[in-house]
Amino acid sequence: MMRAMQLDRPGAPLRMVERPLPEPGPGELLIEIAACGICRTDLHIADGDLPGPLPIIPGHEIVGRVAKLGPNLTPLPLGEREGPAAERREGEGSAFALGDRVGVPWLGRTCGHCPYCRAQRENLCDDPLFTGFTRDGGFASHCIADARYCFPIPDAFGDVEAAPLLCAGLIGWRAFEMAGEGEALGLYGFGAAAHILAQVAAARGRRVHAFTRTGDEAGQAFARSLGCASAQGSDAAPREPLDAAIIFAPDGALVPQALKHVKKGGRVVCGGIHMSDIPSFPYADLWGERAILSVANLTRADGEEFLAVAAETKVKTKTTVFPLEQANEALDLLRAGKIEGAAVLVP
């Protein structure tokens, strides 16, 4: 049997359910879950900001071990499992064997033939499956995942530590790459994603300016402790003009606010899947080739690149662990902004 915290309808608390262990289909893995991070997207799904199929088991920052391979999967020989990711994507076999540690991200499957997939932009696939949103995810003891979309996890990270890397880390990395090369980088909203990206950006010589909820002294001290050059309330001006800003908080009012502090040619990158409406602002604030962009999902290439970067940077994730049964309490704390770093569920 498997246990899971299931969402029956938006706004209702998740409910503990037990069901028979699912069988992996062709190309799939059954994974015994060791840890699953909680992402703000899970909150948007639970609260009904992002309507999807129901009932659903949320969770898309999954670390676990392969418990069973689908009927057509034969593990590659040990030596070859370390090889290029392309083998895992296109090969007949699986890059994983029984007992291997894997990470399951938000991108659960893509169609492989739409114009976006063919253009190496699978994050924008027209017919995707998303873990914990359109297919059952990791707030559970077990899950099923498509082997081609799972990642090996670097040995440097424990199960709990690694979980937040799989979305907060990855999406932060994609947003960072879209933000450009400038040295002065603003991060609006200092939660799971920003606390990882701040470490990566500072290690690359960027001056990171963190913006938290106004008056959140503890959050600002936390940001400084991770290498941020400054930390202040989101309504304050940074101490230098920004080359780029990344917004992780779901507050649309931060977009024009950040734009005011970005230099000519700079970018404001929105890293969340859902935001409140963006208030109107004078065109003069956008003029000068400033740009506002959103980051959507991830590609497998992003994941492979980022996990290597995270290990090389020796990223330390700050986590608060909750037993699976306490998923609702953890979501409430996240909603209230009371989690420093990332919340992680352990079955």
Ligand SMILES: [Zn+2]
């Ligand atoms: Zn596609």
Ligand SMILES: [Zn+2]
């Ligand atoms: Zn996420």
